[in-house]
Each structure stands twice: as C-alpha cells, then as structure tokens.
Amino acid sequence: MNTVNLTCIGCPLGCQIEVMMGDDNEILLITGNTCPRGESYARKEVTAPTRIVTSSVRVYGSRTGERMVSLKTASDIPKDRIMDVIRDLRGVAVPCPVRIGDVLFKDVAGTGVDMIATKNVD
Amino acid sequence: MNKTDYDLIVIGGGPAGLAAAIGAYDAGEKNILILERDTRLGGILNQCIHNGFGLHTFQEELTGPEYAQRFADLVLERGIECRLDTMVVSVGTDAEGIKEVAAVNETDGLLRLRTRALILAMGCRERSRGALNIPGFRPAGIFSAGTAQRLVNIEGYLPGRRVVILGSGDIGLIMARRMTLEGAKVLVCAELMPYSGGLKRNIVQCLDDFGIPLRLSHTVVRIEGKERVEGVVLAKVGSDRKPIPGTEEHYECDTLLLSVGLLPENELTVGLGAEMSRVTGGPVVNESLETSVPGVFAAGNVLHVHDLVDYVSEEAKLAGESAAAYVRECREAEQAGTEKSRDRIPVGFSGGIRYTVPSSVDPGRVRHWIKFRFRVGEVMTNRRVVLSIDGESVLSRKRRVMAPGEMEELVLTKKVLDAHPDMKSLEIRIEEDN
Structure with a gap:
C-alpha cells in the first residue's frame, strides 16, 4: 500500500488530495478533496495522467526571417512519455511555409500521436 | 498619400x-x-x-x-x-x-x-530587477521570464543551463517547465509571499510534474558573479517579508529568471x-x-x-x-x-478588495449587464461578495476561496439597475459567510 499526494487544479482552492493505493495499484481511498471534481481529477492523475506537450523547433527557408515554429501533440499523451517526445524533437528542422495544423512529425516517440504546427510561418 | x-x-x-x-x-x-x-x-x-x-x-x-x-x-x-x-x-x-x-x-x-x-x-x-533592490553586481544571466520565453520560443536560444527562478508568476512557472524540457536544470522557484501568484494548474503541471521545488516565503538576497551569474543566495522571509538572518541557502547557477509581476x-x-x-x-x-x-x-x-x-x-x-x-x-x-448627458456613480468597495474595473457607472449606458472585475489583497476562504445600491443589498454571491492571483467577477444585470432608477451609490464588499 502507498499514498500519493496531489494538488487539485480544478479551482483556486487547490485542495491537497491524498490517494491511498493498494498493492495492485487500485484506488482504496481518496481524501482531502472537497468536491466531486477533485475526486475525478485524482482518479485520472493516479491511474492514467496525460498532458499535451508543446515545444518549438527550427525552421529553414522562412521568407519573413522566422527562426522557430511552435508545435504541440495533436492529443494528450501519457505524462511519463513527455521527455521521450522532447528527445525525439532535438536537433530537427522543418521547411517553410508551415500552416497551423500541419503535421510536422508523425507518431512522435512511438506514442501514436502526431506533432502539429501551432503557428503560421511563411 | x-x-x-x-x-x-x-x-x-x-x-x-x-x-x-x-x-x-x-x-x-x-x-x-x-x-x-x-x-x-x-x-x-x-x-x-x-x-x-x-x-x-x-x-x-x-x-x-x-x-x-x-x-x-x-x-x-x-x-x-x-x-x-x-x-x-x-x-x-x-x-x-x-x-x-x-x-x-x-x-x-x-x-x-x-x-x-x-x-x-x-x-x-x-517588472525588472531594478525594481527589486537585490544587491550585487550586474552580471549576464539575469532575465525576466518573458525575455527568456522569447529567447527560447522565438529566437531559438537557451539562455542558461542551471536556473533559479524568483517569483511564482505564471510566466515564471511556464518557463520552469520550458527550460527543463530544453535541457536546463531548474533548481528552485522562490516566492516572497506565503502563497503563489500563479494558477494552480501551472504549479502542478510546470513544477510538480518535474520535481521542481517551490519555496514560499523565500527571496533572493544576493546574486554572485561579476561577468556571468555564478550563484544566488536565497533566504526565508518573515511575515514582514524581510529576510531572516541565518536562513541563507546558496544555489550554484548561471541564470536567474525574474517573474515578479x-x-x-x-x-x-x-x-x-x-x-x-x-x-x-x-x-x-x-x-x-x-x-x-x-x-x-x-x-x-x-x-x-x-x-x-x-x-x-x-x-x-x-x-x-x-x-x-x-x-x-x-x-x-x-x-x-x-x-x-453623462452620469458618473462611483463604485465603492471594502472588505479586502483592492480595486474594481470599472470604477464608476452610468446606469443609462449599461446595455444588458455590467461585469465588475476585481482582485483581493490576500487569500480568503468562505466569503460572500455583496453588491449594494444605495445601501440595499441587491446581489450576493458565495465564494469558497478567493486569492490575489485569481481575478474575480461579479455580474450586475440591467434589470436590477433599472429597479433603482435614481441610484446614488453602488458598493461591492466582501463579507464572512457563516
């Protein structure tokens, strides 16, 4: 059995939630939350936390002299894969022009999720 | 032409x-x-x-x-x-x-x-370093969080490798994560106040996710290095926000980011x-x-x-x-x-509100509703926000928590305004909610 401590992000209250986990990683008890939103947040955070990853990479051939284009994962990925995604983007550069929504990298770090542009660069 | x-x-x-x-x-x-x-x-x-x-x-x-x-x-x-x-x-x-x-x-x-x-x-x-009165030389490596953000995201430069962040404003928190992802080591985020100025979501997803400690009631008392930042000294502050002697801690770093307002x-x-x-x-x-x-x-x-x-x-x-x-x-x-013609009824406030926008009202120019935005001066729990016209409470909203870092809103409808055709005064106040 172990306990996980979380800060709820549902509202400014920022409840300190304690989740008691069983030996098979099952949730035994959630305490400290003061509303149902806190419980569902805690449930997701301890079982399958995910994040959208955003970053920026170099571009070449920009008519307007831009050096970077920003990008994001098209959907959220498991939290423990964030650094893998970032590693996969090291040292790469993409050609201009780029439009918002263009797929810049397919299946980044084997997550099954694409990286898409979040900025227009001519 | x-x-x-x-x-x-x-x-x-x-x-x-x-x-x-x-x-x-x-x-x-x-x-x-x-x-x-x-x-x-x-x-x-x-x-x-x-x-x-x-x-x-x-x-x-x-x-x-x-x-x-x-x-x-x-x-x-x-x-x-x-x-x-x-x-x-x-x-x-x-x-x-x-x-x-x-x-x-x-x-x-x-x-x-x-x-x-x-x-x-x-x-x-x-707000820049000059507004903070931190003693020391003027070495390279001190950036506002927004400047670092521009350097990393627009220009494509990493401004430092070992970073201390002063202030827990949202840009500072966002940059703690951003610099970590780009390969820098963010040692600590220090906040003068006993609470963070940033959104909870950013504390969790930018600091907690990467194991970056947030030290509340701490500030930078010294910046070391002449040509380039070589280290900073943090100290705990008392309730008067003055550093407490003997609580100094040294951090070896090459960069100090400021996210101080x-x-x-x-x-x-x-x-x-x-x-x-x-x-x-x-x-x-x-x-x-x-x-x-x-x-x-x-x-x-x-x-x-x-x-x-x-x-x-x-x-x-x-x-x-x-x-x-x-x-x-x-x-x-x-x-x-x-x-x-123009009318100008001032918006009064009390009970911990620092300001309101707008600060005056011409009831004849309100179309459907008027949204008052305001901030409180300290963290408060279990309160009511009450709006009164000519001393009569016309609106009351429960708030479980209010914090300086989160802007508050209160909407007054034209219908309520119209029920007070000759109004002379308007006040928003915060009361204990029992």
Missing part, C-alpha cells in the same frame, strides 16, 4: 487590440486602424506556445499562437486596416475632441493620424492626461471602459493585468462596442447640436 483620418484607432495588435477592433467593426463602425509595433499581430501570445488558452472563448484548449491567429484571421476577414512595425510615440486631443496620434515606422517616417475614438490596448511589461504600459495614457489608478497602474474607467478622456477607451493588460486571455478578449470586445457607440453619438450630436 496615406489615409490619415479614422473613426477609431486601436493602439496595439495583441489580443486586446484585435478583439476591440472586431467588436467595434461588428457594432457597425468600419473606419478602423490598428497600429502594432511588432512585425506580426498577436502580441505576447506569439511567444506563449503552451496550451490552455481559449477554454472560455472557443471551448477548446489552444496554444497562444493559435489563439492569436484566430483573432488575427477575424480582423483580416473584415478587411480592418493594420499597420505593423509602427510605434505610437504620442497621443493627444485637439479643441474639438478629435484625437491626434503620432506614430513612426520605417516606410512612412512620422505619421500624423486623426481619429474620433481611440482604444488603448498596449498591454503590459514585466507585470506593469501596465501606460506612458501614452499618462501623456494624454487620463486619470490613473495607483493600484492597477492603468487608467480609471467607467462602465463603457472609457477613460477620463471622452472617446478614449482601454482594455486588456494596459487597464489591469489579467490571468486569462479569454477575459481580455471579452473585455476588449466591450471597449470596441463602446467606442463604436461613442462614434455614433458624436455624429448624432453634430447633427442635433446637443450632447447626450
């Missing part, structure tokens, strides 16, 4: 300026010019590449550049004129109340423009002679977001610093609609030879 006469000029092409221009256009005024000093529209959003923007406006989570592009597209679709790379150097009014705008750019040189209405949307800038950028506003608020650093405005200078409106971070861009867009739309209404009134007044 360039066009010089407009009905509305908007200073600033960031989120506030764009939403204001769209608001005015959609309210029927088409003769609009946006002046932007950067090479592209969107303002600071262009460097805010993280997501979380637009939940209220578009019901989806966008990154900053995406949010900016949505609004830029709406401006371009409407054919609203924009001049980029153009910096406004002064604004004034002539005897007839026409506003004169002087601006410069590389192709036109000095531009002298005239307009009936003016919207101030210049945003804010970061934002200041509305109002040199032009002051030059115009508008009445200013000492609390917000922005102009004092009425229900139409009009400053003390008739026909000059303000919205976004130039007015008061916001936490969410969605609220900036909403506020700026109102400023745009108000400016359009002002232009219409000017035309009608010229034809009829009489001006519509």
Whole structure:
C-alpha cells in the first residue's frame, strides 16, 4: 500500500488530495478533496495522467526571417512519455511555409500521436 | 498619400487590440486602424506556445499562437486596416475632441493620424530587477521570464543551463517547465509571499510534474558573479517579508529568471492626461471602459493585468462596442447640436478588495449587464461578495476561496439597475459567510 499526494487544479482552492493505493495499484481511498471534481481529477492523475506537450523547433527557408515554429501533440499523451517526445524533437528542422495544423512529425516517440504546427510561418 | 483620418484607432495588435477592433467593426463602425509595433499581430501570445488558452472563448484548449491567429484571421476577414512595425510615440486631443496620434515606422517616417475614438490596448511589461533592490553586481544571466520565453520560443536560444527562478508568476512557472524540457536544470522557484501568484494548474503541471521545488516565503538576497551569474543566495522571509538572518541557502547557477509581476504600459495614457489608478497602474474607467478622456477607451493588460486571455478578449470586445457607440453619438450630436448627458456613480468597495474595473457607472449606458472585475489583497476562504445600491443589498454571491492571483467577477444585470432608477451609490464588499 502507498499514498500519493496531489494538488487539485480544478479551482483556486487547490485542495491537497491524498490517494491511498493498494498493492495492485487500485484506488482504496481518496481524501482531502472537497468536491466531486477533485475526486475525478485524482482518479485520472493516479491511474492514467496525460498532458499535451508543446515545444518549438527550427525552421529553414522562412521568407519573413522566422527562426522557430511552435508545435504541440495533436492529443494528450501519457505524462511519463513527455521527455521521450522532447528527445525525439532535438536537433530537427522543418521547411517553410508551415500552416497551423500541419503535421510536422508523425507518431512522435512511438506514442501514436502526431506533432502539429501551432503557428503560421511563411 | 496615406489615409490619415479614422473613426477609431486601436493602439496595439495583441489580443486586446484585435478583439476591440472586431467588436467595434461588428457594432457597425468600419473606419478602423490598428497600429502594432511588432512585425506580426498577436502580441505576447506569439511567444506563449503552451496550451490552455481559449477554454472560455472557443471551448477548446489552444496554444497562444493559435489563439492569436484566430483573432488575427477575424480582423483580416473584415478587411480592418493594420499597420505593423509602427510605434505610437504620442497621443493627444485637439479643441474639438478629435484625437491626434503620432506614430513612426520605417516606410512612412512620422505619421500624423486623426481619429474620433481611440482604444488603448498596449498591454503590459514585466517588472525588472531594478525594481527589486537585490544587491550585487550586474552580471549576464539575469532575465525576466518573458525575455527568456522569447529567447527560447522565438529566437531559438537557451539562455542558461542551471536556473533559479524568483517569483511564482505564471510566466515564471511556464518557463520552469520550458527550460527543463530544453535541457536546463531548474533548481528552485522562490516566492516572497506565503502563497503563489500563479494558477494552480501551472504549479502542478510546470513544477510538480518535474520535481521542481517551490519555496514560499523565500527571496533572493544576493546574486554572485561579476561577468556571468555564478550563484544566488536565497533566504526565508518573515511575515514582514524581510529576510531572516541565518536562513541563507546558496544555489550554484548561471541564470536567474525574474517573474515578479507585470506593469501596465501606460506612458501614452499618462501623456494624454487620463486619470490613473495607483493600484492597477492603468487608467480609471467607467462602465463603457472609457477613460477620463471622452472617446478614449482601454482594455486588456494596459487597464489591469489579467490571468486569462479569454477575459481580455471579452473585455476588449466591450471597449470596441463602446467606442463604436461613442462614434455614433458624436455624429448624432453634430447633427442635433446637443450632447447626450453623462452620469458618473462611483463604485465603492471594502472588505479586502483592492480595486474594481470599472470604477464608476452610468446606469443609462449599461446595455444588458455590467461585469465588475476585481482582485483581493490576500487569500480568503468562505466569503460572500455583496453588491449594494444605495445601501440595499441587491446581489450576493458565495465564494469558497478567493486569492490575489485569481481575478474575480461579479455580474450586475440591467434589470436590477433599472429597479433603482435614481441610484446614488453602488458598493461591492466582501463579507464572512457563516
């Protein structure tokens, strides 16, 4: 059995939630939350936390002299894969022009999720 | 020959300026010019590449550049004129109340423009080291969080490898994560106050996710290094916010990021002679977001610093609609030879509220509702926000928690206002909720 401590992000209250986990990683008890939103947040955070990853990479051939284009994962990925995604983007550069929504990298770090542009660069 | 006469000029092409221009256009005024000093529209959003923007406006989570592009597209679709790379150097009014705008750019040189209405949307800038009085030399490696953000996201440089962050404002938290992802080691984030100035979401996803400690009630007491930062010394502060001797801790680092507050950028506003608020650093405005200078409106971070861009867009739309209404009134007044009268009932506040926007109300000019925005001075739990007209409570809203870092809102409907036709005073106060 172990306990996980979380800060709820549902509202400014920022409840300190304690989740008691069983030996098979099952949730035994959630305490400290003061509303149902806190419980569902805690449930997701301890079982399958995910994040959208955003970053920026170099571009070449920009008519307007831009050096970077920003990008994001098209959907959220498991939290423990964030650094893998970032590693996969090291040292790469993409050609201009780029439009918002263009797929810049397919299946980044084997997550099954694409990286898409979040900025227009001519 | 360039066009010089407009009905509305908007200073600033960031989120506030764009939403204001769209608001005015959609309210029927088409003769609009946006002046932007950067090479592209969107303002600071262009460097805010993280997501979380637009939940209220578009019901989806966008990154900053995406949010900016949505609004830029709406401006371009409407054919609203924009001049980029153009910096406004002064604004004034002539005897007839026409506003004169002087601006410069590389192709036109000095531009002298005239307009009936003016919207101030210049945003804010970061408080710098000079405002903090930290002793030490002036080595390289001290950046405001926003400067570091620009260097990493726009220019593609990593400003340092071992980083200490002073201040837990949202930009500092966002940069803690960003620099970590780019390979830097963020050692600690120190906050002078006993609570963070940033959103909970950012504490969790930018610090906790990466194991970066947040030290509340701590500050930087010394910066070491002559040519480049070599280390900083943190100390715990007491309830008087003064460092406690003996609590010093040394951190070896090459970079110090400052995220210690934002200041509305109002040199032009002051030059115009508008009445200013000492609390917000922005102009004092009425229900139409009009400053003390008739026909000059303000919205976004130039007015008061916001936490969410969605609220900036909403506020700026109102400023745009108000400016359009002002232009219409000017035309009608010229034809009829009489001006519509103005009323000005001050908005009082108490119980821990630091300021309200707007700070005065003309009930006759409220269309459907009026949204008061305000901040509290300290963290409070289990309170009520009560609005009273002539001493009678007309609105009461429960708040489980209020914090200085989260802007509060209270909506007063026209229906309630209309039930008090001869109102003399209006007050918002915070009470204990038992």
